[in-house]
Amino acid sequence: MLLTEIYKKGExxxxxxxxxxxxxxxxxxxxxxxxRRVLDQFTVRQxxxxxxxxxxxxxxxxxxxxxxxxxxxxxxxxxxxxxxGLLQVAKGLKEAGSLIWTGTPVPQNLKDIVATGVPVAANVxxxxxxxxxxxxxxxxxxxxxSWIGIEIDSGQGTKIHDRQVASDCSPLSLEELxxxxxRVFTPLIFKxxxxxxxxxxxxxxxxxxxxxxxxxxxxxxxxxHPFQVMDEIVEIVQGEAVMLVDSGFRRGSDVFKGLAFGAQxxxxxxxxxxxxxxxxxxxxxQVIHEITRELERFMSMTGSVDSKHVKRxxxxxx
Numbered sequence: 001m002l003l004t005e006i007y008k009k010g011e012x013x014x015x016x017x018x019x020x021x022x023x024x025x026x027x028x029x030x031x032x033x034x035x036r037r038v039l040d041q042f043t044v045r046q047x048x049x050x051x052x053x054x055x056x057x058x059x060x061x062x063x064x065x066x067x068x069x070x071x072x073x074x075x076x077x078x079x080x081x082x083x084x085g086l087l088q089v090a091k092g093l094k095e096a097g098s099l100i101w102t103g104t105p106v107p108q109n110l111k112d113i114v115a116t117g118v119p120v121a122a123n124v125x126x127x128x129x130x131x132x133x134x135x136x137x138x139x140x141x142x143x144x145x146s147w148i149g150i151e152i153d154s155g156q157g158t159k160i161h162d163r164q165v166a167s168d169c170s171p172l173s174l175e176e177l178x179x180x181x182x183r184v185f186t187p188l189i190f191k192x193x194x195x196x197x198x199x200x201x202x203x204x205x206x207x208x209x210x211x212x213x214x215x216x217x218x219x220x221x222x223x224x225h226p227f228q229v230m231d232e233i234v235e236i237v238q239g240e241a242v243m244l245v246d247s248g249f250r251r252g253s254d255v256f257k258g259l260a261f262g263a264q265x266x267x268x269x270x271x272x273x274x275x276x277x278x279x280x281x282x283x284x285x286q287v288i289h290e291i292t293r294e295l296e297r298f299m300s301m302t303g304s305v306d307s308k309h310v311k312r313x314x315x316x317x318x
Contacts (some may be wrong), residue, residue: 003251003290006283011273013261019077023270026159027068027218031047032217035248035260039224042315047303054299055306057097060264061187061208062241063119063146066097067292068307072246072267073101073123073149073191073218080130081277086113093286094247096292101149101267104166106136106205110143121147123191126172148176148184149211152202153192158218165218177205189244192219192227199236216247216269227261231312234262246279252294257300259310 001010014020025032056067071093078085086102090113093100099119106122107113114120122140127133141149155171157164172180181188190202193213202210212226212233226245232316237243245258246267269289273282304310 001283001286003287003294006067006278006286006290007250007271010276010278010283013277014273015223017080019080021160021163022077023273024155024160025221026219027162027221027247030215030221031214032248033207034149035214035217035225038227039248039254039257041056041141043318044256044298044302045314045316046252047314048300048301051300051303052305053298056296056299058264058307061147064100065099065265068259068263068265069128069288069291070099070265070267071101071272072213072269073103073121073151074216074272075103075107076274076277079107081273083275084279087116088151088281089119089272089284090116090120090198092275092281095283095285096288097145098288099265102140103278104136104151106139110140110145114144120145121189123147123151125151125166126169128168128170130176134180134183137180139214141186145186146297147187147209148190149189149191150180150312151192151199151215152177153194153213153215153219156219160218167250174201175206177201187242189242191215191244191310193233194223194226196232196236197228197238199233203237203240205281207241207246210237211244211267212263213244213245213267214247220291230261230263231315243293246303252291252296252298255291255295257315258299260312262312262316264307267280294318 009094056167122145157166157169160181187210190207191242244265245263255266275287
């Protein structure tokens with residue numbers, strides 16, 4: 001099935017269920033419309049003479065992946081799509097050579113997900129009850145995940161339309177992030193960075209990775225798309241941490257642009273849900289596979305032999 005067909009079938013299936021509203025955005029939904037608008041502002045500089053085949057494989061923080069296209073962090077609403085949804089997602093992503101990234105609540109079967117052999121990252125929210133937050137960190141760490149993510153942007157919880165979804169959170173201080181660093185022995189990723197200031201503090205706190213993200217339009221209204229702040233964040237990071245990005249990415253061309261802005265990995269949220277709802281594990285595999293194929297075409301026709309050669313000057317502001 002073609003990617004567009006998977007998206008249409010998957011979204012239609014989810015919209016018929018009582019979880020369909022989770023696909024929407026916070027308050028006015030400006031963030032969702034702005035994501036697509038900003039992604040479309042950049043065209044691609046073609047360099048096809050002497051073009052060569054492109055390799056989409058990459059190694060990031062010790063993980064070898066066949067593609068820089070990964071799953072963005074989420075747990076809800078996957079179990080509601082199908083009973084063993086997370087294991088089906090893990091199976092599809094493993095076959096695609098990608099990575100699964102769970103969110104909150106911490107999946108009860110996290111150890112089973114790790115046991116599938118797919119690379120696993122797991123996120124933890126900044127819970128008001130810091131003791132419970134550290135218990136969650138210890139839980140995901142003991143499950144054997146490859147990376148741990150901290151949602152620094154969930155300090156006021158999450159919200160969809162006017163409905164508060166998560167409300168048991170409060171902002172983390174720099175000192176608390178440093179304490180988390182001491183407790184975590186895997187690579188540590190701070191997710192939700194959207195400014196120079198937070199990038200600088202993330203480095204000071206010892207982050208191994210910085211995830212530039214507006215959280216799927218589920219935190220604050222009127223947040224920018226990552227591309228509106230990526231250049232200034234890259235200037236601060238200067239290779240001291242791995243850069244990741246998500247927020248509205250749907251096609252291989254979007255992923256190409258993310259790599260050009262300096263990200264090593266690009267995350268997908270809703271496309272994973274669409275693939276799962278449309279065709280289970282095979283649908284998830286197809287989504288990653290088709291987007292990676294599209295990315296490979298762009299890389300080949302721009303003289304980018306691998307993801308490290310996808311440079312910023314390949315993008316033209318429309």
